Amino acid sequence: xxxxxxxxxxxxxRAVPLLLFISMSCILIKAQERAYLDATQxxxxxxxxxxxTGSFGSxxxxxxxxxxxxxxxxxxxxxxxxFGPAEIARGETFEYEVQIRNVSNKPVELPWDxxxxxxxxxxxxxSYQYQTAAILLSAKLEGHRPVIMEGSTLLFGAPSIxxxxxxxxxxxWVRIKAKTRALSSNPNDTWPPGDLGSKQPxxxxxxxxxxxxxxxxxxxDGNSHEASQTAKAPISSNVSAVQFRF
Numbered sequence: 455x456x457x458x459x460x461x462x463x464x465x466x467x468r469a470v471p472l473l474l475f476i477s478m479s480c481i482l483i484k485a486q487e488r489a490y491l492d493a494t495q496x497x498x499x500x501x502x503x504x505x506x507t508g509s510f511g512s513x514x515x516x517x518x519x520x521x522x523x524x525x526x527x528x529x530x531x532x533x534x535x536x537f538g539p540a541e542i543a544r545g546e547t548f549e550y551e552v553q554i555r556n557v558s559n560k561p562v563e564l565p566w567d568x569x570x571x572x573x574x575x576x577x578x579x580x581s582y583q584y585q586t587a588a589i590l591l592s593a594k595l596e597g598h599r600p601v602i603m604e605g606s607t608l609l610f611g612a613p614s615i616x617x618x619x620x621x622x623x624x625x626x627w628v629r630i631k632a633k634t635r636a637l638s639s640n641p642n643d644t645w646p647p648g649d650l651g652s653k654q655p656x657x658x659x660x661x662x663x664x665x666x667x668x669x670x671x672x673x674x675d676g677n678s679h680e681a682s683q684t685a686k687a688p689i690s691s692n693v694s695a696v697q698f699r700f
Contacts, residue, residue, distance in 0.1 A: 485625035491566070493607050493632040494549060499571035503578060505670055505680035529558030534591075534661040534691040542593065542601075542657065543699045547635045552589055552661050552691065555627035564628070564665075565611025566620035573612040581671045584612040585619075588664045590688075591634050595657045595698055607632040636698075659696045662688040 537549040556562045565587045567573065573584040587609040593601040607630065611618040620628065666684035673679070 488622055488626040488628050489566070489620055490629045491568070491609075491631070493568055493630055496568050499569040501570045501574045503574065503678065505678040507677070508680040508682065511681070511683045528689055529556060529560065529562050530663070530689055531555045531557050532661060532663045532689045532691040534659070534694055536659070536694055536696070540659075540694065540696045541699045542636050542659070542696050544636050547633050549631060549633045550591065550661070551629055551631045552663070553627050553629050554622075554663065556622035556624055559624050561624070562622045563611075563613070563619050564622065565609040565618065566628075567610050567618040568608070570608075570610045572618050573610045573615060579672050579676070581669070582612065582614070583667065583669050584610055586610055586666045586668065586682075588666070588688075589630065589632060590662050590664070591659060592662065593636060593657055593659045593696070596655045601657070601698070602637045604635045604637050655698050657696045657698050659694045661691040663691075664688040 531554075533553045533555070535551045535553070537551065542548065554564065565585045570584075573582070575582050588606050589609075590606040591603045593603055595601050609630075611620075613619060622628065664684055666682055668680055668682040670678055670680045
C-alpha cells in the first residue's frame with residue numbers, strides 16, 4: 455500500500471510565504487518596463503517618396519474599438535512627467551517624459567520608430583500600410599487660456615516590419631523622453647497677456663496619445679495617395695501643475 459504524504463499544520467504555514475513569494479514574482483515579471491526611447495537624441499530620417507495627395511478620416515480603429523469615450527475601456531494609459539522646475543517660458547525648450555502602459559489583459563502593439571523612412575518599402579511603386587502614435591502636449595494659462603505648444607512627437611510602425619513595432623504584454627509599459635516649447639499664435643502678441651493678474655501665473659500641462667493607421671497606394675501613372683484614419687478621442691494623461699514665467 456502506498457502511503458500519501460500529509461502536510462502538518464506547521465509545514466502548511468511554512469509553505470504560505472513561499473507561495474506568496476512565487477505569486478509576487480510572477481506579477482513583477484509580467485508588470486515591467488518593456489523599452490525606453492529618447493526622442494531628443496535620435497536623428498529622424500524622412501521618407502524619400504512623400505505621397506502627392508492625402509485624405510484624413512476619424513473612425514474607431516485599433517486600441518479604441520470599445521467605447522472610445524470611456525477611459526475604463528481603454529487598454530492603454532498615459533502618464534506625464536516633467537524634468538527640472540515646473541516652469542514654462544515662451545520660446546524656451548523643456549524636456550518631458552511620458553509612460554504608456556498596457557492595462558488590459560491582452561497584448562497591444564504600438565509604433566516604435568521615430569523615422570518614417572523605416573516604414574517605406576524599397577519598391578518605389580509598392581503600396582503599404584503603417585501606423586502612427588502622436589504624443590502632443592497642451593497647456594492652459596490660469597486654467598482656461600490655451601497656450602500653443604510646438605509640434606508633437608511622432609512614432610511610426612509597419613506591421614510587416616517588426617523592428618518598427620513594439621508589443622506590450624498586459625502590465626508592461628514603455629517610456630518616451632521628448633522636448634517641446636511654448637509658442638504664441640502671433641509672435642507680435644504681448645507676452646504675457648495684459649489682462650493677467652500676475653507675472654508668474656499658474657497653469658496646467660497635459661499630454662495626449664493618438665493612434666492612427668494609414669494606407670499609401672500608387673496609381674498606374676506613378677502618383678501616390680495616402681489615406682489616414684484616427685481614433686475619435688485621444689488618451690489623456692494626468693494633469694501637471696506648472697508656472698508660466700515671464
